[in-house]
Amino acid sequence: MGTMDSDLYRDITRFAHDTPSWFQHLMEAFTELGLLLFAALFVVAWWRARRGDPRALAVAVLAPLATGVAYVCSELVKSGIDEERPCRAVSGALTSLVACPPHGDWSFPSNHATIAASAAVGLALAWPAIGWLTVPIALLMAFSRVFVGVHYPHDVAVGLVLGALVSFLVVRLLTAGGTRVAVSMRGSGNGAVRWFAGPSAGEMPVVGAPRHANRR
Template sequence: MNFDDELYRDITGFAHDTPTWVQHTAEVWTEAGILLFGAMFVVAWWRSRSGSPRAFAIAVLAPVATAVAYVCSEVVKSGFSQERPCRAVAGAVPSLAECPPTGDWSFPSNHATIAGASAVTLVLVRRALVWLTAPLALLMAFSRVFVGVHYPHDVVAGLVFGALVAAVAVRAGTRPATRLAEALRTSSAPGVRWLTGTGPRAAFDRRR
């Protein structure tokens, strides 16, 4: 017996036994989680405008690194070409979400990759966010199995893969992005200065 198939059946069977509002919430959250992480990136950028050039650079790199992780996940998907469990697992209940078409492969989960990358990069922006981003990422990953469109190993791999790729991307880009932020903050263009902010000293001067 395939353990992953059995676990998938158990989780999706449990999902069908939950109240309708729980099922609908899971279906919404599996997509809305991406929007929430996107909103957190915007807040992180806005707050970083009054921070150091390095803090600003990391905040801007966070969504970029997440996008890099997503693209890498798509490349990996095409190499494995694993069918979705909502078609491949015999004896499983119908998925709550519509089963993606053949060719939209299962491994790794793009949603989980984005969740893992977003969670880690936001923690790099501000460490205290781990208490928010980690549970959100785990919940988003689990929801992909709950609604029936991924195996458990798809989302575990996605979380780990996204976190690693994004962390490496931020680390690699921080130094050049910091130098760029320093240069842009001295720009004479008002629009550029608004996008980048003017750093902690200017923010302090405005409060005096």
């Protein structure tokens, strides 16, 4: 591993040990719980899109699918590059804040960073107004993986690029087909399918329309 990357890893983990214990515990929790935050945002994005046009629904549903594809891509790369974790390989580094993953759980690229970036981009495509939140969360999650000592900086950098790229491509390539599926689902005879897809255009209330006709 490059000396520069190892030096940066040592600097970041040294900084982590110099921070207050409450902040260390916060980062330890966030490095895992951040994924649950993205999952919750996926649900909110889908719920909002149920009352939007079929394309919006398609993008909202494709966002978590793209994240799953990005994770698989990350795992395929990881299985072909046997890079030991820095908490085990970097000499002179301080002890990682969390348990160092066992030998065979390779370091490159960071699955967490890949998932975070993919989720952030997918959510930004489905719900543009939330990009100001999802992108910083993804970057912080990536940094947290180095902060707690389980990844090199280049692991998370590549993970971020991989996740963002895969998410963008999957959503863009499948949106047209997903839109057609959304239209079909909204016209389905199955109640559960129609509920998942949301009301069709004819079923949506007209904004500003009176609820009841005036009685004379």
